[in-house]
Amino acid sequence: MNIQEVHSILLEKFGAEIVGTEPKKATDSWIQVKAESIVDVGRFLKDDPRLSFDHLNDLCGVDYLEPDPKKAPKFGHEPHVEVVYHLTSMKYHHLLKLKVSVPRWKNDVAGQLPVVPSVSGVWGIANWHERETYDLVGIDFVGHPNLRRILCPEDWVGHALRKDYEFPLEYHGVRGR
Numbered sequence: 001m002n003i004q005e006v007h008s009i010l011l012e013k014f015g016a017e018i019v020g021t022e023p024k025k026a027t028d029s030w031i032q033v034k035a036e037s038i039v040d041v042g043r044f045l046k047d048d049p050r051l052s053f054d055h056l057n058d059l060c061g062v063d064y065l066e067p068d069p070k071k072a073p074k075f076g077h078e079p080h081v082e083v084v085y086h087l088t089s090m091k092y093h094h095l096l097k098l099k100v101s102v103p104r105w106k107n108d109v110a111g112q113l114p115v116v117p118s119v120s121g122v123w124g125i126a127n128w129h130e131r132e133t134y135d136l137v138g139i140d141f142v143g144h145p146n147l148r149r150i151l152c153p154e155d156w157v158g159h160a161l162r163k164d165y166e167f168p169l170e171y172h173g174v175r176g177r
Contacts, residue, residue: 001050001051001092001094002023003021003023003029003030003031003096004023006031006045006051006094006096007021007023007031009048009050009051010031010033010041010044010045013044014033014037014040014041014044016034017033017034017036017037017040017041018031018032018033018034018041019032019033019034020032020099028097029097030084030097030098030099031096031097031098031099032098032099032100032101033098033099033100034100035083035100035101035102035115035116035117036117038083038085038098038100038116038117038119039117039118039119039121039122039143041098042085042098042119042122042123043122045087045096045098046122046123051089051092051094052089052090052091052092053087053088053089053094053096054088054089054090054091055087055088055089055090055123056085056086056087056119056122056123056125056126056129057086057087057088058084058085058086058129059083059084059085059086059119059126059129059130059133060083060084060129060132060133060137061081061082061083061084061133061136061137061138061139061161062081062082062083062084062137063081063104063137063161063162063163064077064078064079064080064081064082065079065104065162065163065164066163067163067164079103079104080101080102080103080104081101081102081103081104081114081137081138081139082099082100082101082102083099083100083102083116083133083139084097084098084099085097085098085099085100085119100116102114102115102116102139106140113134113138113139113140114138114139114140115139115140115142116139116140116141116142117141117142117143118130118141118142118143118144118145118147120141120143120144120145121143127144127145127146128150130144130147131144131146131147131148131149131150132150132151134147134148134149134150135149135150135151135152135159136151136152136159136160136161137159137161137162138158138159138162156171
């Protein structure tokens with residue numbers, strides 16, 4: 001089943017909750033879903049016998065920001081963050097990439113993490129991937145059973161893969177540079 005067929009099935013089931021697609025790129029095709037619908041869409045993709053996307057290969061966060069004011073006009077994106085879900089149907093040997101796009105900051109208040117519902121109840125492995133994305137990109141996965149840092153220490157400040165992250169000069173008295 002190709003991405004256009006999956007897109008058609010999702011549009012039929014979810015309508016306006018499916019907000020975009022890029023089916024033309026052979027190696028980087030994707031379907032975009034509204035953040036508030038990702039759990040329902042994920043469960044449908046997993047449970048519908050025509051699709052059977054039963055495996056989450058990866059989930060990652062991407063920060064779309066060009067911090068250099070001179071380069072920003074040519075960047076081509078409004079600042080935002082995305083969560084990208086790489087799915088596989090083991091039964092049909094199909095791959096699918098879903099995207100959810102949210103503002104960089106909740107309510108446009110700097111420092112308030114954007115919110116995306118957790119899919120850890122759909123695919124168990126999402127538990128680890130969401131913790132990593134929370135830790136490094138700063139996305140709050142609502143409904144996650146144990147959302148806390150997984151790579152950085154609990155008292156670490158900030159999210160190191162944010163494009164505007166400023167690495168601290170020292171941590172607990174140890175200089176890093």
